[in-house]
């Protein structure tokens with residue numbers, strides 16, 4: 734796709750990194766584009782994906798450093814994660830492939846002060862949600878045109894293996910309700926380009 738809606742939000746997600754280099758977990762890393770950006774900040778990154786093809790492709794692309802990236806094939810819903818270990822956990826377009834309750838496990842894996850970010854897809858629920866979703870249509874068309882023109886000028890798109898996609902998403906109302914239940918104090922922010930950002934900071938009080 735000429736304009737990647739998930740990649741567009743990488744800078745926003747990097748703004749939410751806690752201070753200091755620390756340890757990051759990228760859940761459903763795909764070909765590792767965000768894992769590499771985390772490593773570029775100096776974080777030590779563990780990047781996991783249930784797809785062997787994705788892990789192989791990501792590992793083949795190496796790491797820009799200075800942080801090290803360890804790629805691992807794992808199903809996060811069944812994998813054992815260390816408790817109170819990660820400073821930052823990211824899920825980019827991956828959580829809707831899993832039961833939402835997986836966030837409880839991710840929450841336990843955060844150190845106190847650690848941050849969980851979930852960039853996801855959700856169906857609009859309120860009139861305001863619908864208005865934002867509709868507003869994205871012309872902006873998206875323009876952004877695609879600009880990116881397409883840039884790619885043509887630079888010799889064509891950068892093709893890589895395609896990550897598995899899921900076409901069943903929760904509604905924003907469901908996300909708001911479940912986030913309040915499982916991630917108390919979290920924020921749920923609808924974004925342009927049909928994405929939603931959940932941000933949670935672990936307080937360490939259980």
Ligand SMILES: C[S@@+](CC[C@H](N)C(=O)[O-])C[C@H]1O[C@@H](n2cnc3c(N)ncnc32)[C@H](O)[C@@H]1O
Pocket residue numbers: 739740760761762763764766767781782783784787807808809810824825826827830831896897898899
């Ligand atoms: C739409 S892709 C997104 C990839 C990447 N995060 C990105 O932004 O390009 C979703 C990824 O989640 C992975 N995934 C799905 N279920 C998973 C699970 N249970 N554990 C780990 N990874 C999973 C898929 O294999 C796929 O690579």
